[in-house]
Amino acid sequence: MQLARTILGLAAAVWLVASYPLSGGGQKFILGKLLELAFSCGILAVGSVVGIAAFLIASTPARRRDFAGRLRRPVSAALLLAAGPLCIWVSVETLKGNLISDQELKDFFFGLGLPEFICFVLSFFALAIGWLAAVAVLLGSSVYTLLATYLCVFTCFMAKDVHQLLPALISPLLVWSLFAFQLFNGPDVAAPPEVLYTFMLGGPLSVTALSVWEVRRLRAHHAITLRRALGH
Structure with a gap:
């Protein structure tokens, strides 16, 4: 009955949006x-x-x-949900360069005693790989957060346990x-x-x-x- 109510509610919402103009933009x-x-x-x-x-x-x-x-399961559901926004925040901060900067990477490689050219190349590749990883984590954690939020709402944070x-x-x-x-x-x-x-x-x-x-x-x-x- 709960699933049927949810499906009917979604169908009604789709009909409403399709039948009448949106008050604001999409x-x-x-x-x-x-x-x-x-x-x-x-x-x-x-x-x-x-x-x-x-x-x-x-x-x-x-x-x-x-x-x-x-x-255990309600607490686990809350922690798993909190992991999504945390990963989004880390990804955004990484893309903004707030967690680690180009200069910090160069200083790190310089500290290893490597030649200047090698330090520039390594810092560039490290930033590029980190940027791509941050984008991937941002996309994945955004989808994960939406799904986890929906499941937590639908199951009332596993309160039935x-x-x-x-x-x-x-x-x-x-x-x-x-x-x-x-x-x-x-x-x-x-x-x-x-x-x-x-x-x-x-x-x-x-x-x-x-x-x-x-x-x-x-x-x-x-x-x-x-x-x-x-x-x-």
């Missing part, structure tokens, strides 16, 4: 979507930390130790925060208000409904409730 639209993805990731990161911390604090000591033992209830409790926080962000940021397309707000409300309402349904199914079919999850 570049502004793409940058806006990237900003929304980053905002989603930030909201989910905060929500996951708060949700997991609340579970740990409110649970019994035995359950607390159990939950703490399940934090701590407990099955957490994704259903955290997801509504994300979608309603995004709804507020879109209201503040303005519409992406010049659509009539009834179409625009139906589309904007469709995501939060459908995700909230699915979360409620998920919580009810966990209780009805697996006897999983918040009280039992906390060990009370």
Whole structure:
């Protein structure tokens, strides 16, 4: 059901963009979507930390130790996501020459006692190889960061590994925060208000409904409730 909702949401977004003109240019639209993805990731990161911390604090000591033992994958997901922007920053700083400069390379080779011509040649090749490597890392880490961000948002930072209830409790926080962000940021397309707000409300309402349904199914079919999850 969650996958079907996602596919329908993407289809609705494509139809909306294809049917109505963009409020700004295409570049502004793409940058806006990237900003929304980053905002989603930030909201989910905060929500996951708060949700997991609340579970740990409110649970019994035995359950607390159990939950703490399940934090490996959520923490790993956060660290893997942070690796992408870190690689982007290192690549950009390398391309700008802030990490190491031509003169520093020359001084390094001069310090080895090599002839001046050899030092110039080696520093040139080192800079060229470093520049090409930085470009490759920048492109690869940009794609990696986008994919990792999407997966972290889609899986709620692996919060289900701590407990099955957490994704259903955290997801509504994300979608309603995004709804507020879109209201503040303005519409992406010049659509009539009834179409625009139906589309904007469709995501939060459908995700909230699915979360409620998920919580009810966990209780009805697996006897999983918040009280039992906390060990009370």
